[in-house]
Amino acid sequence: MGKLRLSAFRPRHIPQDEKPEITIKQIEEGKGQRAEHAEHVELVETIEPVAQHSKIQLDSIVYPILPKRTAAKDLPFIPSTEVAKRDGKGGSRLWIVVDSIVLDATEYQKKHPGGRQIIAGFGGRNCSWQWWSFHGGGIWDSIAAGLRVGRAEGVSNPYERPPAIVGLRTHGFQDWD
Numbered sequence: 001m002g003k004l005r006l007s008a009f010r011p012r013h014i015p016q017d018e019k020p021e022i023t024i025k026q027i028e029e030g031k032g033q034r035a036e037h038a039e040h041v042e043l044v045e046t047i048e049p050v051a052q053h054s055k056i057q058l059d060s061i062v063y064p065i066l067p068k069r070t071a072a073k074d075l076p077f078i079p080s081t082e083v084a085k086r087d088g089k090g091g092s093r094l095w096i097v098v099d100s101i102v103l104d105a106t107e108y109q110k111k112h113p114g115g116r117q118i119i120a121g122f123g124g125r126n127c128s129w130q131w132w133s134f135h136g137g138g139i140w141d142s143i144a145a146g147l148r149v150g151r152a153e154g155v156s157n158p159y160e161r162p163p164a165i166v167g168l169r170t171h172g173f174q175d176w177d
């Protein structure tokens with residue numbers, strides 16, 4: 001394995017007429033979202049071969065985990081089609097979505113006190129209500145906020161949320177009197 005030169009990550013100059021053309025239609029179809037800006041296209045094209053050779057996962061470069069200080073409004077928008085691809089299978093990153101925030105749990109899953117499998121089962125999916133069933137704002141601030149890679153809309157939850165119990169009801173004890 002050769003050494004990875006940082007210079008390899010710098011965008012090389014691509015003459016204007018060679019720039020790949022991304023149409024609005026492609027973006028809508030989920031084909032060109034990561035390439036909405038020409039500079040981004042160049043960067044992705046440049047690092048892709050490097051990433052393959054060095055076993056660096058391209059996703060973690062293109063969508064890095066952002067510092068906690070990054071405001072939610074400044075997180076990049078990631079199309080739901082891209083989120084769905086990061087299901088943790090076949091060497092892909094493992095992303096989950098909680099309240100429209102995309103978390104990269106690739107490394108964290110191994111440390112998760114509730115087990116790796118429960119997170120892996122939600123790879124590329126939304127798990128908002130399950131997440132808030134088991135964790136509170138303290139865990140969000142201390143851990144999850146440090147795993148954010150972006151925002152996404154329209155990522156579905158594989159399980160329907162059970163109806164909330166409103167008011168009091170008996171739990172099988174009928175012999176009070």
Ligand code: HEM
Nearest residue numbers: 103105108113114118119122127130131134139143144147
């Ligand atoms: C990257 C996202 C996640 C983070 C940062 C995270 C963090 C944590 C932490 C810190 C605990 C220990 C809580 C404690 O001891 O009080 C925990 C427990 C747990 N988590 Fe997560 N978790 C994540 C994702 C998930 C997901 C997606 C699920 C399931 C839908 C899940 C289910 C659980 C369960 C079942 C426990 C054990 C609760 C218990 O033993 O009482 N977690 N998680």
